[in-house]
Amino acid sequence: MTALFRSRIISPEVRPMLCRKCRLEIPDASVYCCYCGIRQKTDRKPKTRGNGQGTAIRRGRTYEARVVVGWKEKDGHPTPIRRSKGGFKTKREALEYCVKLKEDNGLARRKTPTLQAYWNSYKKSEMTKLSYSKQTAYKCAWAKISPLHYRQIDTIGIAELRKIVSDACPSFYTARDCKILLNHLFELAGAEGFVSKDIPSYIVLPELKEKERQVFTVDEQKALWKLYESGDMDAAIPLVMICTGMMPGELKSLRVENIHLSEQKITGVGLKTKVRRESPIVVPEDILPVLEDLIAHAKPNGFLFTQNEESWYAAYYAALEKAGCRRLEPYCCRHSTATRLAITEGIAPQTIQRAMRWSSTKMLDRYAHPDTSDVVAAMNTIKKVE
DSSP states (O other): OHHHHHSSSSOTTTOOOBOTTTOOBOOTTOSBOTTTOOBSOOOOOOOOSOTTSOEEEEETTEEEEEEEEEEEEETTEEEEEEEEEEEESSHHHHHHHHHHHHHHTTOSOOOOOBHHHHHHHHHHTGGGGSOHHHHHHHHHHHHHTGGGTTSBGGGOOHHHHHHHHHHHOOSHHHHHHHHHHHHHHHHHHHHTTSSOTTGGGGOOOOOOOOOOOOOOOHHHHHHHHHHHHTTOGGGHHHHHHHHHOOOHHHHHTOBGGGEEGGGTEEOSOOOSSHHHHHSOEEOOGGGHHHHHHHHHTOOTTSBSSOSOHHHHHHHHHHHHHHHTOOOOOTTHHHHHHHHIIIIISOOOHHHHHHHHTOSOGGGHHHHOOOOHHHHHHHHTTOOOOO
16 A cells, blocks of 8 residues: 555545655654654754855864855756865854855956946056047046946946036036046946946937137238238237147247258147147248247247246237237137138148148038138139030
């Protein structure tokens, strides 16, 4: 009869209670087996450690730490690959050592780095290859997102990024710098699998409200030349920038040793970009006498102009006032150079790119400013078809 109960012929619904050790039939609700005496119910304590954290096994008077580091197939069944170390006096010591066993086998969970950690890495590597002005812009952008500095990068969401950039950067260019910087940092974190590198791309930039720069007209340039020829050296400041395309900071740092009159070029004063630093400034023939005059009146330290910015700007605006010109910013001189080459003289964009020391001809769209008369003249080239 016992064998019948052991067989699988009888359905589970009518199968009697069997001893968990000897497998003989015993009365229902028995606490002990009437044959072998084994207790049928065991009071197990609830698990206090999660799966994969390792375990401690008693070996005589000591304990052994054991962890599963992987799986392999053996005889068609998955078999755990274990690592262990024994000799621990207490169970606690063995369990604590399980963490080291996992670390030694590359199984310890990596802690998510903070945004500050990726900024430190980016600042010491990729950012060093950028221009000084761009590095300064990114440092300012980093300061604006200070609430995120010590946050684990995987806890930063799209909505929070949008709000912080929107609150800290109301203008287009500062918000753009923050967005580009965050893109770089999230790309580093994405390469390590902590976040999606595309999260900063969802930052919405404010509308660009930029007024188009004005340029010096032909009559204003003639007035400046007339003022210079009358002996006013202040007029040399706007004239040199209009004729060479120099930036204000480049002209202020100009020294006698940077000027090579025989070769019609100026070197060693380029600012901001690598192209401008490495490319010479080409000097047109008509401005060479002005540079000769400036060299003759150069400062004892070799600079052509005063190093006091307030005095330099005062001389520039004084020249405009005396010549009867509009009060245009010094950077409008560089825009006037590009506009004259492109619109008035019709020079090829690739040649203008070299003259203005740009990295791309796309900059011409920003620097050339045709007026209505230029458009009318261009349209008048369309003649009646005979």
